[in-house]
Amino acid sequence: MLVQMWYPITVATVSREFKKILAKHLRATSGSVEGLNQKLHDFGYRGVSSQESAALGGAAHLVNFCSTDTVAGLLMAQRYYSCPMAGFSNPAAEHSTIISWGRSREKDAFEQVLDQFSSGPVSVVSDSYDIFNACKHIWGDELKERVMERSQDSCLVIRPDSGDPAETLIEVIKILEDCFGCSKNSMGYKVLPSYLRIIQGDGIDLSSVNEILQKLSEEGWSAENVLFGCGSALLQKLNRDTLSCAFKCSYVETNGKGMDVYKQPVTDPSKESKRGRLSLRRNSGGLIETVESGAGKPEEDLLVTVFENGVLLCEYSFDEIRKNARLKDLDLSSTMYNEKDLLEKQVLNGVH
Structure with a gap:
């Protein structure tokens, strides 16, 4: 059992490397690390080998962040580490809750989510058909007033979920800038209105998250605009050799x-x-x-x-x-x- 500790050790270490990357970019483009603990969301529950893996890996990630959908990790921290609630999540649309309305009613599906969750942040996956059309014509036009009615504490978080992560995200943020405008923070980087953010949860690993944040900053955007979700690269796409974790007699x-x-x-x-x-x-x-x-x-x-x-x-x-x-x-x-x-x-x- 002690030898098997390689798994939570590795998850916690990889999660912490994510945190270091996010902290560096956040500080460089905003002047602080405010909100860092919510910047990487654990999407890995469905991709792990067992409930036990979900508990061990999910709890290991929560050492560094407070954002998770892996309930098993919360329960482990509660049961073994005297932590009533180690992490949190937000209401979020999933593809089936959008496409069930049919392609011609994507706007109605989005509006239903806004109606159901009028307060508090809400994440809406928006690439079921055409992420760019959804951002420009649905969010940025047909539902623009509904989006602008929301506040920083009840922001809309748009989720792209396909394509090249960096290229897609930059195109999305430019469309949202055209539709909703932006401001500049104290470091001179652009920030979307506080009621609007983006979460990138597809294709995220240590390399891609650094690439995305680097390209965003090169385009003049602050890391404040973006949240990330990570699944298999956080909890499953690793093994005992990832960190050369070994126990040897000395x-x-x-x-x-x-x-x-x-x-x-x-x-x-x-x-x-x-x-x-x-x-x-x-x-x-x-x-x-x-x-x-x-x-x-x-x-x-x-x-x-x-x-x-x-x-x-x-x-x-x-x-x-x-x-x-x-x-x-x-x-x-x-x-x-x-x-x-x-x-x-x-x-x-x-x-x-």
Whole structure:
């Protein structure tokens, strides 16, 4: 069971990489990271292998964000980590709730959603037929007054769900600018009216979200305009090798005599394991690193014995875990991974 901890460790790490990318772009284009905790929505429930996977992965994502549709993760945080409600969602139209009206009545379907959810944010998938026509002629013309009646607390969130994510989103935001106008924030980047936002939930991974935000900023748009949803790339499209997550013996005692042990395959130097009694510390540069061979200082060791010989020695609340996982300025200045980098990087330090 301990070996299987690779899964929530990996989900939480990937989710945190998303958070770093989003925080960097949000700060660069708006001057703050306000709303960061709602920027990545967990769409992965339907794509995982089991309810147990949904619970473990969904809860791991909630360490970094508060936005989810994976109810199993909420229940796990509630049951095991003393968290009454770790995340939230909003009413959202799904393709079947739009196409059931027929192609000629797409406008009626959209209007019904606005009627049903007159207060609070609501997300409406708008690519059932033609996303550009929907934005220009339905949202931007036929229902324009209904959209403008809404407020920041009850904003309409338009969801494209097909095509090239970056190209489609930029075209959509330009159409919405023509129809509804925009303003400039303190950093000089354009922002749609507060009653209107976009959520991109198709084709999202670490590479595409960075590409989208980069292209938006190049076009003069703030990251404030966009929310993201992620499914399989967050909870399912990963494995134990994604972060080279492994458990290896490093120290043994025989008849009271200790010995450092390790593996060092001649055919693959990358599989060399750490040796001896290990400790974890934050170095002078602020980065976390493993100290091998018992050379670490006890007062610097960040590792805590949580589980030993079948006994749980420490319990942590979800709030404590979230506090430990908060981004620091150092995190925002470190190298931004794309998905390929993350797959190739061996992240062993700190995983014990």
